[in-house]
Amino acid sequence: MTQAARAAQVIRPAIEPAPPPGGADDTEQSLYEIRRKIYPRAVHGWFAAWRWALVWLTQIVFYGLPWLQWNDRQAVLFDLAARKFYIFGFVFWPQDFIYLTLLLVISALALFLFTAVAGRLWCGYACPQTVYTEIFLWIEEKIEGKRLERMRLDQAPLGPRKFGLKVLKHAVWIALALWTGFTFVGYFTPVIELGREVTALSTGPWETFWILFYGFATYGNAGWMREQVCKYMCPYARFQGVMFDKDTLIVTYDPARGEPRGPRSRRADARALGLGDCVNCDMCVQVCPTGIDIRNGLQYECIGCAACIDACDQVMERMGYSKG
Ligand code: SF4
């Protein structure tokens, strides 16, 4: 190759004409998916009852445990300053760290086992992100109304009513989030003492930081981010797929029964119309906290909460079809 040819090759990229507008080279691929706000419809049924039972159970334990007294001291207290962990009648020292390691190993293995056997049980029923989102959504519904009312409110221009409802909702969310932060710190500082300090506005810098930090995380994750945490932040959501096998219990749609989907009257003979059992009502999509359509197959966004099963069961019942 001559020197000129080499030079021409080097400068070619700079002097090449720009690709025509609208051409394939012009396409820009955004790496950021614009969020579509999800307005989950409230749902009732067998699985919703289980989810709420676990919300109650986990929250009674979390909020109540620091207040429990045991032999004239807090029953569960992780006293970091004194390097002593009190758990009911037991006192653990730093050299007992092996027990914590053992507990964490057993917990991790149990989580893997449950996921392999029963899918995303943890995500759908016990994960704090799910539990707090459920509570925050419940508050939102009580203040702003049901799904359609919430959608209309968000689309409406800002007026006194909308402003009042939004302020009230966020005030209740923040109060709950701060109470959560206070409770969390109450596992590390004697809670009664901490309560006195909070009412006197005399908490120390670390206590103040952790109450605010934990409160802010609760408010942000359950009030604002919600399904985004499961979709983009949680590593567990990403690697659960590899623990599934053909016997894992998953929430899924049965196309053999549901397809071809389509609306019909309750009295119509679906088979004579050439239809399956899915009436295409969209209820399973409307109740989904992650906003997916389970009829498109298993998706990593599905947290296995089974709200879509509860919703579809209600529809099947109304149509006079078998549930499940
Ligand atoms: S709730 Fe059931 S019937 Fe309605 S669209 Fe979903 S799968 Fe079909």
Ligand code: SF4
């Ligand atoms: S599709 Fe949605 S509603 Fe159904 S189990 Fe998954 S996350 Fe829950």
